[in-house]
Ligand SMILES: Nc1ncnc2c1ncn2[C@@H]1O[C@H](COP(=O)(O)OP(=O)(O)O)[C@@H](O)[C@H]1O
């Protein structure tokens with residue numbers, strides 16, 4: 317009952333100084349907007365990571381060359397060889413599906429068209445590891461790897477890149493990779509991007525062909541991919557890869573390894589660092605704005621208490637308790653902050669939308685985040701309103717009534 | 721008749737550096753239910769100080785004060801707020817109305833702090849506004865009213881909680897003489913209906929409306945006497 321009246325009085329006070337109130341809450345507005353945008357970015361990134369992990373394969377481990385150490389001194393990048401890939405395939409008792417990757421950006425030509433394209437030398441297992449599907453034709457097989465055959469499977473976009481429509485006309489045609497003739501045997505389904513990997517724009521050829529006919533005979537792989545049937549085998553697979561690679565590279569127990577084993581989530585983490593950095597920046601802005609905003613609220617509340625000293629005196633003379641006065645000013649500060657909080661949520665929502673449109677960053681404004689932001693602005697109001705409200709409550713009735 | 725106000729050696733001393741201002745320096749005062757008392761004295765004699773202590777707006781630095789038989793000089797701030805709300809109606813020289821609120825809302829204020837429901841508040845507040853002759857001005861705000869009207873709103877506000885004690889500190893100090901007479905007649909009427917009133921003034925005409933005069937000088941009681949009874953009829 318009494319509380320309701322106090323709320324009405326506080327609301328009237330905010331409304332009586334609407335312009336001042338809105339200006340005062342600007343800090344809170346910016347702070348809350350930053351919080352909302354930050355969380356929206358984070359949520360969006362999280363969502364994208366999950367999608368990409370799925371696209372990249374949840375149960376794929378990537379082996380990359382690491383630093384070769386000798387007595388604590390780096391001796392440059394270590395190398396991954398085809399023998400490593402063979403060892404991983406043959407000695408893991410069928411736990412792992414393995415494919416090497418030897419890749420290079422090279423000129424691809426067809427009729428009058430040509431394009432600078434990523435050429436991927438892989439094994440047939442590669443298509444299974446990444447669950448690639450075919451639109452037309454077929455993948456190459458183990459026999460064609462052994463025979464170093466000049467056959468190519470094109471990513472979904474390649475037909476268009478090479479100027480052929482409809483794409484199936486390309487199957488059976490001859491293209492040139494770095495001037496060497498290849499027969500197109502298949503065209504893949506659309507896959508979409510996963511982090512920096514764009515399978516739709518790649519051309520896949522047997523690893524052996526890549527090594528001996530296209531890339532100058534060097535036995536030097538970019539990566540080895542290994543997949544398990546289910547994601548819960550990843551830990552075992554990790555240990556197994558570590559064991560086999562240590563033996564292949566003759567690394568003693570206790571010595572540093574010269575390779576890295578990563579899962580998809582690890583790889584994506586680096587990729588998402590940019591949005592993360594931006595999120596941290598926003599967190600900083602949010603913290604500072606909320607602090608400045610809170611101090612602004614405190615300042616305006618002190619002004620309000622001073623301006624209304626007489627009123628406080630009158631209310632006290634008529635029987636308002638300290639608690640009633642305190643509540644009145646706390647609720648007023650709370651209102652100011654909630655007002656700012658709500659404008660901030662709207663602004664944050666707008667900013668998130670804009671980021672999605674302009675920078676193509678995925679965002680998601682979660683209802684929980686909105687509730688939390690409003691709750692947080694309320695907390696700021698209570699915290700920074702406390703001192704002014706206490707000052708009002710502790711005013712001496714006589715002094716307050718005499719105040720000019 | 722029972723005592724509404726009883727003070728013994730009531731003191732208010734202010735310490736300003738080495739100097740001590742004895743605004744009230746040991747006042748013994750008895751006021752009974754239904755009395756109409758005027759407190760007189762020159763400026764600075766301690767009238768307001770005494771009045772504020774009687775009205776529980778201020779706390780004494782010494783002595784004791786019983787209101788309606790309760791020793792309120794020992795009360796805490798919140799207990800005093802309750803006493804001000806339930807037992808006392810205060811009228812000020814400067815009206816002390818909330819300028820942005822309507823007359824009705826101003827009169828409702830004490831009832832809000834008494835926790836009365838809005839319907840009942842409205843009923844009681846308009847009743848008191850009718851009583852002081854402002855039934856047709858309830859929606860007006862103080863700046864739209866004359867001094868006399870404002871003071872009558874303040875009187876309605878002071879009466880709205882049916883207080884045991886109506887206090888007024890120079891209520892006519894900001895009014896012209898005609899309006900002052902109106903306001904004083906209002907007080908007389910209220911007193912005739914049994915309302916105990918204590919009023920501070922330094923004007924003899926105003927004090928003449930009361931039944932009894934208490935004179936202060938330098939924070940001390942100087943004279944205390946009954947006004948000659950006016951011939952009735
Ligand atoms: N807060 C205060 N601090 C110091 N002196 C005060 C204070 N309030 C009143 N006084 C002094 O107490 C004396 C009585 O004041 P007051 O009760 O207001 O007189 P009156 O109402 O009779 O004119 C005056 O000398 C005044 O200066």
Ligand SMILES: [Mg+2]
Nearest residue numbers: 767768769889
């Ligand atoms: Mg005075």
